[in-house]
Amino acid sequence: MSYEAYRDPSLAFETKQLHYGYNPAEHYRSKAVPIYQTTAFELGSFERCERLFSFREEGHSYVRYSNPTNEVLEKRIAALEGGAAAVSMSSGMSAVSNTFFNLAQQGDEIAAVKTLYGGTTTLLSKVLPPYGIKANWIENADDPDSYRAAITDKTKAVYVESLGNPGMNVIDLETVAAIAHEHGIPLIVDNTFATPYLLCPFEFGADIVLHSSTKYLSGHGTIISGLVVEKGGFDWWNGKFPQFEEFYKDYAGKIEEKSLRNTAFTRRLRIRYLTEFGSSLSPIGAFLVLQGLETLSLRMQRHADNAMKLAEFLKNHPKILDVAYPSLPGSPYYGLAKKYFPRGSGAILSVRVKGGLEAAKRVLQKVRIFDYLVNVGDAKSLIVHPATSTHYGLPEDVRKEAGVYDDTLRISVGIENIDDLIRDMAQALED
Ligand code: PLP
Numbered sequence: 001m002s003y004e005a006y007r008d009p010s011l012a013f014e015t016k017q018l019h020y021g022y023n024p025a026e027h028y029r030s031k032a033v034p035i036y037q038t039t040a041f042e043l044g045s046f047e048r049c050e051r052l053f054s055f056r057e058e059g060h061s062y063v064r065y066s067n068p069t070n071e072v073l074e075k076r077i078a079a080l081e082g083g084a085a086a087v088s089m090s091s092g093m094s095a096v097s098n099t100f101f102n103l104a105q106q107g108d109e110i111a112a113v114k115t116l117y118g119g120t121t122t123l124l125s126k127v128l129p130p131y132g133i134k135a136n137w138i139e140n141a142d143d144p145d146s147y148r149a150a151i152t153d154k155t156k157a158v159y160v161e162s163l164g165n166p167g168m169n170v171i172d173l174e175t176v177a178a179i180a181h182e183h184g185i186p187l188i189v190d191n192t193f194a195t196p197y198l199l200c201p202f203e204f205g206a207d208i209v210l211h212s213s214t215k216y217l218s219g220h221g222t223i224i225s226g227l228v229v230e231k232g233g234f235d236w237w238n239g240k241f242p243q244f245e246e247f248y249k250d251y252a253g254k255i256e257e258k259s260l261r262n263t264a265f266t267r268r269l270r271i272r273y274l275t276e277f278g279s280s281l282s283p284i285g286a287f288l289v290l291q292g293l294e295t296l297s298l299r300m301q302r303h304a305d306n307a308m309k310l311a312e313f314l315k316n317h318p319k320i321l322d323v324a325y326p327s328l329p330g331s332p333y334y335g336l337a338k339k340y341f342p343r344g345s346g347a348i349l350s351v352r353v354k355g356g357l358e359a360a361k362r363v364l365q366k367v368r369i370f371d372y373l374v375n376v377g378d379a380k381s382l383i384v385h386p387a388t389s390t391h392y393g394l395p396e397d398v399r400k401e402a403g404v405y406d407d408t409l410r411i412s413v414g415i416e417n418i419d420d421l422i423r424d425m426a427q428a429l430e431d
Helices: 005-008 015-018 044-051 068-081 092-103 118-127 144-150 173-182 241-250 257-262 265-278 283-293 296-315 334-340 356-366 396-401 420-430
Strands: 085-089 109-113 134-140 154-161 186-190 208-212 226-230 318-326 349-354 381-382 408-412
Touching: 005 015, 005 408, 015 068, 015 396, 015 408, 044 085, 068 085, 068 226, 068 283, 085 092, 085 265, 092 118, 092 186, 092 208, 109 118, 109 144, 118 154, 118 396, 134 144, 134 208, 134 226, 144 173, 154 173, 208 356, 226 265, 226 356, 265 356, 296 318, 296 349, 296 420, 349 396, 356 408, 356 420
Parallel strands: 109 134, 109 154, 154 186, 186 208
Antiparallel strands: 085 226, 208 226, 318 349, 349 408, 381 408
16 A cells, blocks of 8 residues: 555545554554654754754654654644644643643733633633633623624633533634634634534634544543644734744744744644643553544544434423524524534533423433433443533533533433434433
8 A cells, every 4th residue: 555645635534534644654564553652762863862952853852742653643633624733732621721821921811702611611710810811701602792892902812612512502613713813813712522523613714723632532431632733824923922923033943934934833832831831642642542533534423413313302302491402403503503514513412401400310310321421522422410510610600601500411422323322311301
């Protein structure tokens, strides 16, 4: 076989998810991507060491900074998202928090929607403010004027999730990206729930895409990991980002000019934050994400098809108050889902049960196939009560704005036989 598939941008998604970024000829022709379980790499010679550390030669020296296994993962996710470069990290939260540090300095602000994963909300509302980075909350994620109202001179980015966790609201990315760009700031999209199989936010104007690859990308509930992907080409020299001007001065003449300009975000993220904060993904972790990626398209289509069928069943069930799933006719996001999610709007259902907290508790106790745990995006079906877990401790008004009520259950629909899943849910809802 010719190994050229590892760098052919014209290949389809399904082919890239298996081959892109890995050239076996460079790795003893090992068919699987090898796990480089080492802390450091031999420098070889004094001269090579100098070239590596002055960035005149790309290569690996110390694994907190980079590793060949992780490099394959980074190239592959960048190709699948349609981006220029990526950095792998030890968790989705490290991808989110290091991205904020890379963007914002003391006195700066991030304009963020309120419909976010609880950990990100806590990061923005409690953890970052003492360091001088503050969130400007976008009151209504569905209203373009709300975005405009949240952006000030100090705002350094607009932050959204392509499908909100757990409310499953869809953001009109094209409109929001245009607003961010009018203000000279990037749009950052946490694309965890969608994955690039269902949605590529770069196609709609996003500049940075984040993933908790703990979820669908690895896909089997075996590894905590995160990814930051950069589209490339954002103008970090428009006067709003002095840290990128300084970074450019430090590395101009060392890193090749075009590459330094085009991938400044991930370069700086790696050199300043991955290296100094140290949230590196282990090579075995990168291997597990790569293994999951090989079947991403197959799993995501099945996840989405199962989710649609379960959503339809629950929507018509007398014990159910509401089902949030954007592809359901009648959903307030149905129109946006048709535009952004033609293959299905993910596989998370946010379900409100009639009878309040007690009724929700009963379902959790009665399900047999659905696992009661705080994760999503496993091949197996999962269920959780967000108010007492993922969104625990958030003030009631904040959690309700994220779509988390006392009677809300979040269901992550797996790839089991759909008839079994529907039967299980039916018996769990019986009196
Ligand atoms: N972003 C979203 C949308 C999530 O759902 C999560 C976790 O549930 C995270 C980020 C954080 O990811 P991790 O658990 O890998 O740190």
